[in-house]
Amino acid sequence: MTRADYSISDLAAEFDITTRTIRFYEEKGLLQPRRSGSSRIYTPADRTKLKLILRGKRLGFSLDESRSIIEMYDPAHGNTDQYNSLLAKIREKRSQLEQQLHDIEVMMLELREAEDKALEAMAAGGKRK
Amino acid sequence: MTRADYSISDLAAEFDITTRTIRFYEEKGLLQPRRSGSSRIYTPADRTKLKLILRGKRLGFSLDESRSIIEMYDPAHGNTDQYNSLLAKIREKRSQLEQQLHDIEVMMLELREAEDKALEAMAAGGKRK
């Protein structure tokens, strides 16, 4: 079991983000660390939330959307509407990803063709010389 | 063979973007349509460039990066450095996509678990009543 708490710079270092970023997430209501005096103290649960935010970010979700995602993990949430709309967003992401994968495949093929053409052109140029 | 030229609103309608967007791409040097008087006229080649820009956008490339991509299709480009750096970017995108796909899979699994828990909780609540 993860027991220790974290300072803001602990988390910043671990996830390679700035402390400003972490405070920003708090401003936006995504994190609510407790305080020791004025200093922020993060529990393992807070750390998990942060991970969720960053994963959402990788997937192109906005912070608002990540907030929804986090709420889904909260036991006290039986909000079916929220759940369905989130699921819809995830499915949309999924189809976007499929489109993107296709785009990438095509792009690499095309680039290879462009490369071939360039090589041909260079070879022809050589002959002409 | 595609023969006809296009007006700015033709393209805007076809790709579901605004004319402002198309002009913006021109401002940024990604398109250079010829003019008829002051009006812009787009060739099929221009249209293809636009498609490349939008595909790049889907993949998360910046306009600057899309510009590089477009240049790769220009026969007059034997710039190996440019090619290599672009290829590197594409490979990075590819690994990002793989990461994202993984993230999505995990996320959907987790959500299903969250759903199950919620259902359990509701069932338990029902019994207690």
Add this chain to the structure above:
DNA sequence: CCGCATGTTGACGTTAACGTAAACGTTATC
């Protein structure tokens, strides 16, 4: 007590990719 690391709260700055609006010209059509 000094200096340094680490923390805090504002508050303003930044960037990309357009949106929005004003003010105007051109063409077609009724």
Add this chain to the structure above:
DNA sequence: GATAACGTTTACGTTAACGTCAACATGCGG
């Protein structure tokens, strides 16, 4: 010749997600 429909330029506005100060407090080893 009035009215759309479509085009133009110029210029300021917008949004998200932080960056970048400044100015200050706090704890601690030496």
